[in-house]
Amino acid sequence: MARTRSATERALLFEGYEPLEGAFDEFVDAKGVPHPAVAAVVRRFDELGRAEFRRRKKLADTTFLRSGVTFSIYSGDTATERIFPFDLIPRVVSAREWERVRKGLEQRIRALNLFLADVYGDQRILKEGRIPRELVLGSKAYCKPVQGIRPPGGVYIHIAGVDLIRDASGAFVVLEDNVRTPSGVSYVLENRDMMKKLFPSVFRECPVAPVEMYPTKLREAMAAVAPQGGGERQRVLLTPGPYNSAYFEHSFLARRIGCELVQGGDLFVDGDRVYAKTTHGLRPVEVIYRRVDDGFLDPEVFRGDSLVGVPGLVRAYAAGNVALVNAIGNGVADDKGIYPYVPDMIDFYLGEKPILPQVPTYVCAREKDCAYVVDHLDELVVKAVNEAGGYGMLMGPTASRRERADFRERIRKDPRNYIAQPRVEFSGTPTWTRTGMQPRRVDLRPFVITGRHTWVLPGGLTRVALVKGSYVVNSSQGGGSKDTWVVGGAA
Amino acid sequence: MICRVAESCFWLARYVERVDTLARLLAVNNSFQLDVHMPQAEVWRPIVIVAGQEEDFLERIGAAAIDDGEAVQDYLTWDRSHPSSIHGCLRWARENARTIREVMSVEMWGAINDTWLWLTGRSARRLYQRERDAFYDHLSKQCMLFHGICYSTMLHEEPFVFMKLGRAVERVGQTARILDVKHHSLREEEREEEPADAAQWLATLRSCSGVDTFFQRGDNTLTGPAVAEFLLFDRTFPRAVLHNLDRARGLMARLVESDPPGLRRPSWQRLERLRGSLLQMDGGIVQDVGLHKVLTQVVDDTATLCEAIHADYLDPPVEDLLRDARIPHIVQRQSQSQASRKTA
Numbered sequence: 013m014a015r016t017r018s019a020t021e022r023a024l025l026f027e028g029y030e031p032l033e034g035a036f037d038e039f040v041d042a043k044g045v046p047h048p049a050v051a052a053v054v055r056r057f058d059e060l061g062r063a064e065f066r067r068r069k070k071l072a073d074t075t076f077l078r079s080g081v082t083f084s085i086y087s088g089d090t091a092t093e094r095i096f097p098f099d100l101i102p103r104v105v106s107a108r109e110w111e112r113v114r115k116g117l118e119q120r121i122r123a124l125n126l127f128l129a130d131v132y133g134d135q136r137i138l139k140e141g142r143i144p145r146e147l148v149l150g151s152k153a154y155c156k157p158v159q160g161i162r163p164p165g166g167v168y169i170h171i172a173g174v175d176l177i178r179d180a181s182g183a184f185v186v187l188e189d190n191v192r193t194p195s196g197v198s199y200v201l202e203n204r205d206m207m208k209k210l211f212p213s214v215f216r217e218c219p220v221a222p223v224e225m226y227p228t229k230l231r232e233a234m235a236a237v238a239p240q241g242g243g244e245r246q247r248v249l250l251t252p253g254p255y256n257s258a259y260f261e262h263s264f265l266a267r268r269i270g271c272e273l274v275q276g277g278d279l280f281v282d283g284d285r286v287y288a289k290t291t292h293g294l295r296p297v298e299v300i301y302r303r304v305d306d307g308f309l310d311p312e313v314f315r316g317d318s319l320v321g322v323p324g325l326v327r328a329y330a331a332g333n334v335a336l337v338n339a340i341g342n343g344v345a346d347d348k349g350i351y352p353y354v355p356d357m358i359d360f361y362l363g364e365k366p367i368l369p370q371v372p373t374y375v376c377a378r379e380k381d382c383a384y385v386v387d388h389l390d391e392l393v394v395k396a397v398n399e400a401g402g403y404g405m406l407m408g409p410t411a412s413r414r415e416r417a418d419f420r421e422r423i424r425k426d427p428r429n430y431i432a433q434p435r436v437e438f439s440g441t442p443t444w445t446r447t448g449m450q451p452r453r454v455d456l457r458p459f460v461i462t463g464r465h466t467w468v469l470p471g472g473l474t475r476v477a478l479v480k481g482s483y484v485v486n487s488s489q490g491g492g493s494k495d496t497w498v499v500g501g502a503a
Numbered sequence: 504m505i506c507r508v509a510e511s512c513f514w515l516a517r518y519v520e521r522v523d524t525l526a527r528l529l530a531v532n533n534s535f536q537l538d539v540h541m542p543q544a545e546v547w548r549p550i551v552i553v554a555g556q557e558e559d560f561l562e563r564i565g566a567a568a569i570d571d572g573e574a575v576q577d578y579l580t581w582d583r584s585h586p587s588s589i590h591g592c593l594r595w596a597r598e599n600a601r602t603i604r605e606v607m608s609v610e611m612w613g614a615i616n617d618t619w620l621w622l623t624g625r626s627a628r629r630l631y632q633r634e635r636d637a638f639y640d641h642l643s644k645q646c647m648l649f650h651g652i653c654y655s656t657m658l659h660e661e662p663f664v665f666m667k668l669g670r671a672v673e674r675v676g677q678t679a680r681i682l683d684v685k686h687h688s689l690r691e692e693e694r695e696e697e698p699a700d701a702a703q704w705l706a707t708l709r710s711c712s713g714v715d716t717f718f719q720r721g722d723n724t725l726t727g728p729a730v731a732e733f734l735l736f737d738r739t740f741p742r743a744v745l746h747n748l749d750r751a752r753g754l755m756a757r758l759v760e761s762d763p764p765g766l767r768r769p770s771w772q773r774l775e776r777l778r779g780s781l782l783q784m785d786g787g788i789v790q791d792v793g794l795h796k797v798l799t800q801v802v803d804d805t806a807t808l809c810e811a812i813h814a815d816y817l818d819p820p821v822e823d824l825l826r827d828a829r830i831p832h833i834v835q836r837q838s839q840s841q842a843s844r845k846t847a
Contacts, residue, residue: 078616079609254602263604273605278505280821287824289506291661291816292761294828 038441049106097492103474107500116368126361128168153343168339177438186370189346196473198261221470221498227268233463237335246298281324284331348397376427392432471496510817516669518596523646530639549687553680608656732786770811
């Protein structure tokens with residue numbers, strides 16, 4: 013076994029890679045042979061050797077820190093800036109597989125958009141009993157103040173980030189919809205820039221679908237919904253401010269879209285019209301890409317203590333003078349309690365079968381489901397419907413007896429607040445670790461933009477659970493990211 | 504542009520300028536004390552006074568330490584609890600920069616972030632302990648580099664104008680304060696000029712990077728009045744008060760050009776008044792009135808000018824904006840208060 017150091021340094025990156033048991037592996041099949049779409053990519057990286065790969069990895073980390081591609085973690089009154097850990101091994105999806113995902117996402121977002129128009133309009137789907145009325149109107153995310161308001165162009169979901177995983181058979185499955193203020197796209201763009209800088213030769217030889225048109229598509233979508241057709245000077249990105257953990261992304265997107273980045277205090281409503289305070293007076297604003305949550309948008313209507321909102325914004329919105337990207341009240345469509353009904357929506361509004369399957373879900377609001385969940389906590393993943401970021405979750409199979417008992421009690425007290433799903437053995441993909449190449453679980457968040465048309469960014473944000481054996485990919489809990497490559501040209 | 508963004512541009516430049524000034528002032532004072540035999544109190548206390556931190560220093564660090572060069576340097580370089588140290592100024596410069604990345608070039612952010620990461624890292628501490636001059640010199644150069652990068656990489660539009668304006672008014676105040684250092688080191692009673700005075704005036708010039716330039720004016724000899732006249736009235740020396748008021752005037756003229764016709768800007772009038780008063784003055788008048796009195800007036804008027812710039816451009820009351828837009832609707836509510844980055 014005695015190998016010289018230099019031999020180790022020259023060693024192939026993928027040597028000794030062992031896929032996870034019981035999960036689909038993104039790189040190799042059961043026999044350890046790379047999937048066809050992946051083979052060329054693996055070879056290119058292998059040729060680099062470990063020493064060279066490590067050198068580039070270090071370069072990537074310092075570049076991210078220096079350029080300020082960071083998010084902030086707060087503890088007490090001190091903020092620490094961290095880089096979102098980035099794994100250099102790309103996650104590869106074949107163009108053929110991607111085509112199906114793309115169609116599935118377009119279909120899903122179309123249905124969700126129609127659902128929102130319906131819920132805040134005639135409520136046909138409730139009248140016909142396809143979804144329990146109290147489930148929708150009783151959701152914390154249902155927003156009464158915008159009932160009856162039709163947003164410009166009828167678009168509610170201008171930007172969606174849909175979380176997908178691959179199940180044990182390798183099929184893409186929808187885990188969660190994000191149609192409020194989904195984040196993460198800046199990492200997709202920054203990661204790609206970085207990869208092109210670090211591995212130009214790999215890009216020359218593998219046909220990777222580009223992602224650079226995202227800002228242009230977003231700009232077009234914003235222009236498409238401007239109530240008076242105003243130009244770019246009438247469009248802004250509204251951020252909660254520099255202390256928000258995603259501020260980097262807000263600033264990055266404002267730069268790439270070419271619109272002004274504003275905070276609540278920079279805007280001002282007069283006569284149901286929104287204005288920006290500029291150095292030469294008030295400037296009208298027609299489209300607001302807002303990264304402020306509903307509850308903080310307008311202290312006149314929602315939380316009165318909000319300092320990041322704009323008093324009167326909802327009035328201006330109701331009067332049709334301003335478009336909000338995304339619309340107010342979208343949370344009722346991505347509520348975890350509504351999720352099980354999305355296939356019904358696709359059927360109800362489109363008369364189609366869902367192209368993308370989703371995870372079977374027990375809705376604790378249903379008595380029968382609740383009884384099952386309470387009895388099978390050791391097999392299930394339980395999620396609180398109003399939590400995100402991996403919080404308010406019980407991983408039944410790995411939880412302690414006490415944690416399970418605690419959740420059993422919580423579910424009994426407030427069944428409407430919980431859903432449960434079998435734990436999906438989602439896929440693993442090669443990831444560079446201190447002990448060489450190891451499989452780590454990944455999910456995928458593609459981004460879908462809707463203005464006049466719907467467009468899906470090829471690839472999306474791959475989040476990876478960097479901790480060995482972990483299922484949690486959230487950046488706040490030890491997750492990292494990878495560049496996602498749709499490879500193989502148009503199928 | 505958005506008022507808040509203009510405000511951050513203005514303050515970003517001011518904080519960078521403060522880092523530069525402090526670094527130079529501390530470095531010069533450090534070498535100045537080597538061969539000049541003055542009571543320590545006359546060397547270091549004035550620096551704390553012109554930084555506007557005497558009260559805080561006495562309260563937190565103690566009266567015993569104010570004559571101690573190491574304590575004063577430590578306080579004005581590293582202290583985190585006030586925004587007037589190099590650490591504090593650079594931190595706020597970077598915070599402002601971070602807030603307005605969308606109007607900055609990548610290179611500008613790189614320059615300021617690199618300096619911050621350096622200052623808060625280990626190598627800066629090492630350099631500070633081993634080679635104090637090199638430490639301050641590096642900081643000073645980084646500040647100049649930042650201004651140069653701005654000039655070469657960003658659009659010469661309004662954000663740029665507000666940065667340059669911030670730097671110009673900051674220099675007016677800083678030069679006036681540096682010139683006033685000597686006042687604070689004089690004992691109460693009148694006294695004759697001593698050899699130490701020449702060294703002190705030289706230090707004053709050096710703190711403004713103005714030694715060579717001063718002597719390039721052929722008729723200058725190293726006396727208090729000559730130095731004061733140079734630093735106050737020179738029209739082309741980059742840190743002279745009047746030169747910077749000229750620059751501020753040029754920059755504000757550009758802002759006024761973009762205003763709606765007929766709009767009256769109090770900041771413009773403030774600037775004209777301050778500049779006018781200096782234009783009417785000369786070395787003789789300064790001697791008659793007393794340098795300290797003139798400088799105090801300059802510092803106060805600059806502060807008033809900055810307040811007017813704030814009210815006109817950086818944080819105008821909503822009422823004014825509505826009035827200017829001639830919207831006949833009176834709004835009761837005040838605009839939301841801004842973040843604490845305005846600490847003067």
